[in-house]
Amino acid sequence: MKTQIQNVAYELAGLIYGISLDGHVNKNEFDKLKTWCENHEHLCEQEEFKVLHEQVNPIIQSGIVTNEEIADLKDILNDFLKKTGAHEDEKLNLFFLHGLFEGILASGEVNTYEVFKLNQWIQKNEHLKDQKPFDELHQMIGQVLKNHRISNEDGVKLKSFFSDLMKKTKAG
Numbered sequence: 001m002k003t004q005i006q007n008v009a010y011e012l013a014g015l016i017y018g019i020s021l022d023g024h025v026n027k028n029e030f031d032k033l034k035t036w037c038e039n040h041e042h043l044c045e046q047e048e049f050k051v052l053h054e055q056v057n058p059i060i061q062s063g064i065v066t067n068e069e070i071a072d073l074k075d076i077l078n079d080f081l082k083k084t085g086a087h088e089d090e091k092l093n094l095f096f097l098h099g100l101f102e103g104i105l106a107s108g109e110v111n112t113y114e115v116f117k118l119n120q121w122i123q124k125n126e127h128l129k130d131q132k133p134f135d136e137l138h139q140m141i142g143q144v145l146k147n148h149r150i151s152n153e154d155g156v157k158l159k160s161f162f163s164d165l166m167k168k169t170k171a172g
Contacts, residue, residue: 005049006084007095008040012056013077014096016070017121018103021114025065032106033060052080093128097137101162110158112150119145133165 015036019029037057043049055076059069100121104114119141128134140161144154 002046002048002084005043005046005052006081006092008043008049009052009077009080009084010092010095011099011102012036013074013081014099014101015103015106016073016077016099017096018100018114019106020067020070020074021104021117022107022111023067023113025070026107028108029103029106030060030065032102033065037061048084052076093125093134097133098166101166105159105162105166110150110155110162112148115141115144115150115158133168136161137165 015032019025019033025033037053037060040049041053044053056073059065059073062069065073100118104110104118122129122134122138122141125134129138140158144150144158150158
């Protein structure tokens with residue numbers, strides 16, 4: 001069960017990262033966070049997850065998530081993941097990536113700023129670039145950023161690409 005808790009926590013970390021890339025949380029993104037809490041509430045039977053849920057849920061249920069609260073959520077998750085030893089497991093990056101795509105797609109559009117921020121994350125995690133599906137992501141983002149701007153066509157291509165990769169990386 002600990003593995004499942006780490007998986008969904010990493011997914012939430014990715015979701016929060018993806019939602020916060022453009023600097024604000026819209027209604028669809030807020031709803032995605034709320035849905036995450038509802039979908040994983042059953043894990044509160046596990047004391048370890050219950051503690052995390054009790055810290056995260058009130059922030060999300062308040063009706064709006066500010067930039068300060070996003071920072072708080074990131075801190076809460078980082079502390080939780082360190083306590084569970086999750087930072088040492090490379091496989092969890094797939095769950096983070098899944099959540100990240102969910103967060104980006106939740107807004108309904110993929111904009112240039114989000115892609116630049118995603119590229120920064122890719123560069124920071126360069127050690128993953130030879131692993132599937134990170135290799136595909138690295139290549140796609142490189143192609144799209146050649147023009148330093150995301151066209152409508154690129155946005156559609158990225159949304160499709162993210163959706164396809166989400167199916168491959170479905171979190172438990």
